[in-house]
Amino acid sequence: MQLSLLILGSPYSSQSVATALRFANAAINSGHQLYRIFFYHDAVNCANALITPPQDEQNIPEQWQQLAKEHNVDLVICIASALKRGIINDTEAKRYDKQASNLAENFEISGLGQLVDATIHSDRLITFGP
Amino acid sequence: MILHTINKSPFDNHSFTECLQHCQPNCSVLLIEDGVYAAQQKTTFSDIISQRVDINFYALKADILARGLEATTLSSVTIIDDAGFVELAVNHHTVQSWF
Amino acid sequence: MNTSSTKRMVLFCRKSPYGNALAREALEIALATAVFEQDLAIIFSGDGVWQLQPQQNSAEIHVKSQQKLLAAFAMYDLNEIYVEQEALELRNINHQELSIAATLIDRQKAAELCNSADIILNF
Numbered sequence: 001m002q003l004s005l006l007i008l009g010s011p012y013s014s015q016s017v018a019t020a021l022r023f024a025n026a027a028i029n030s031g032h033q034l035y036r037i038f039f040y041h042d043a044v045n046c047a048n049a050l051i052t053p054p055q056d057e058q059n060i061p062e063q064w065q066q067l068a069k070e071h072n073v074d075l076v077i078c079i080a081s082a083l084k085r086g087i088i089n090d091t092e093a094k095r096y097d098k099q100a101s102n103l104a105e106n107f108e109i110s111g112l113g114q115l116v117d118a119t120i121h122s123d124r125l126i127t128f129g130p
Numbered sequence: 131m132i133l134h135t136i137n138k139s140p141f142d143n144h145s146f147t148e149c150l151q152h153c154q155p156n157c158s159v160l161l162i163e164d165g166v167y168a169a170q171q172k173t174t175f176s177d178i179i180s181q182r183v184d185i186n187f188y189a190l191k192a193d194i195l196a197r198g199l200e201a202t203t204l205s206s207v208t209i210i211d212d213a214g215f216v217e218l219a220v221n222h223h224t225v226q227s228w229f
Numbered sequence: 230m231n232t233s234s235t236k237r238m239v240l241f242c243r244k245s246p247y248g249n250a251l252a253r254e255a256l257e258i259a260l261a262t263a264v265f266e267q268d269l270a271i272i273f274s275g276d277g278v279w280q281l282q283p284q285q286n287s288a289e290i291h292v293k294s295q296q297k298l299l300a301a302f303a304m305y306d307l308n309e310i311y312v313e314q315e316a317l318e319l320r321n322i323n324h325q326e327l328s329i330a331a332t333l334i335d336r337q338k339a340a341e342l343c344n345s346a347d348i349i350l351n352f
Contacts, residue, residue, distance in 0.1 A: 001220050006350070008229075008251070015163045016137065016229075022192070026212035032220070041254055080257065112261035119236055119348045120267070124219050127351060129137055129229025130251075132344055148243065148275050151315075152340045226241070226349040 002035045003027050004118035009130035010042035011060040012053065016128040017046055021063055023126065028071055036118040037064070039077040039107075042130060044087050047077045047107035061104050068106040075107045076114045131157045133222035136165035137229050140175045145228040152226075155184040160218060161207070162190045166197060169207040176204045190215060237268045239346040241339075242277035246295035247287065252280055255352035256298050263305035270309040270346070271302075272339050273331065277352075278316045281327040296328045303329075313339050 005024060009016030024034055039046050051061050068075050077087060086102075089109050093101035103109060119125050134157060140146035146168050149159065161168055168175040169189045179187050187207045194200055194209055203209060210218070219225050240259050246252040262269045273281055285296040302310065312331040317324050324333050334342075343349050 003216075003219070019137075019162060019190075022212045023215055026216045030213055030216050032216065041250060081254070112258055113265065115258065116262050116265045116267065119238060120234055120265075124225060125348050125350075126135075126219055126225045127227040127229075129227050129351070132349070144275065151336055152274075152343065154340050154344055157344075224346060224349055226343060227351050228243075229351070 001032050001123040002121060003032050004035045004122040004125045005037045006115065006118075006125060006127045007037065007039050007043040007046070008041040009128065010045045011051065013042070014130045016130055017043060017060055018058065020126075020128040021060065021067070023128075024067055024073070028067075034067075034071065034073045035122045036074040036076055036114065038115045038118055039075070040081055040112075040115070042081075042085070044077040044082040044085055047075070047082070047087050047104045047109075049102045049104040051104075065104065065106040076110050077103075077107055078115070079109045079111055082109055131222055133157070133218050133225045134159045135162055135225065135227045136160075136168070137163040137227070139164040139167040141167060146175060149226075149228040150178065150182060150185070153182070153185050156186070158186040158188060158218060158222060160188045160190065160210075160215065161193075162215075163193055164197075166190065166193045166199060166203075169194070169203045170199055171202050171204050179204055180206060188214070188218065235266070235268055236347040237345065238262060238270070238348045238350065239343050240269060240271045241343065241349055241351045242271060242273050242280065243275035244352055245276040245279040246285070247290060247292060251352050252277065252295060253293070253298065255350070256295070258350060258352075259307055260301065260305055263307050269307065270311065270342055271307065272334075272342060273310070273312040274316050274336075274339060275313075276316075278312055278320060278322055281312060281329060281331060282322060283326055283328040285328070299329050311339065311342065
């Protein structure tokens with residue numbers, strides 16, 4: 001089946017991101033495809049390239065990146081949520097005259113249309129609440 | 131039927147109650163994260179789970195283990211792993227998440 | 230399984246406005262869904278019914294009014310809006326004085342609407 005995930009919690013503050021990561025890996029290991037992972041609300045923080053967890057803790061952004069690279073998974077963060085929380089790519093940094101950008105590799109900034117698209121093209125959408 | 135997921139403790143949050151108020155016969159409820167506290171034996175909430183024979187209850191193993199509940203989980207709640215979570219999601223026509 | 234270009238979606242709104250961004254963000258999804266012309270029903274349940282409280286004035290907390298955002302629904306042809314009777318009664322909210330037109334349903338009906346959806350977004 002084609003599955004999409006909607007994630008709302010902030011990494012490290014809420015367990016939802018870690019649960020979603022485990023679900024995503026289990027889905028792939030079970031032979032399903034992940035159409036899109038949509039990060040909304042505080043979950044856009046997963047795409048912050050500056051996240052620096054302790055060495056002995058799970059590196060959540062890196063694990064999502066690994067999933068994206070190995071299995072061609074589409075990781076999308078909502079632009080409106082991202083801007084409010086200070087996650088920006090080069091384009092938005094220039095547009096808003098910010099000194100730096102911090103969007104992690106393999107994550108893409110886009111609009112809610114990508115979430116709607118995911119619901120249209122997936123067999124299941126699973127939400128991981130904050 | 132719907133697969134419901136609940137990720138909040140019923141002692142702290144109303145999601146468990148509201149979810150069950152909306153459950154139709156033969157649906158499934160999967161307790162995840164802090165939601166697994168509802169599966170602790172001999173509480174108001176485990177009594178409710180026991181009474182709702184029309185619902186299939188599950189709890190996510192990783193969360194049960196993390197919280198030290200393995201020995202005291204209500205026997206009528208089926209403990210499943212992450213692959214089981216995926217299987218439940220696939221075998222129900224949609225998923226409704228309560229948080 | 231329905232992988233056609235129109236899905237029956239239910240947006241199940243359980244969160245009160247202002248205290249948390251989720252209520253606002255749920256409505257943003259509703260508007261995006263309307264733009265894509267999906268078959269969407271919105272159900273206000275639990276604390277979500279507070280969003281329909283009339284005479285909201287959010288100026289002094291410096292956030293956009295949830296009531297005004299809801300008023301935009303009509304412009305997007307979002308007309309299938311329900312509100313749960315039990316949730317209103319528990320909170321002493323008069324269903325005849327809600328800020329937008331919403332069809333009064335009971336929990337059983339809300340559950341049935343969810344059960345017949347392809348996708349449920351709980352917020």
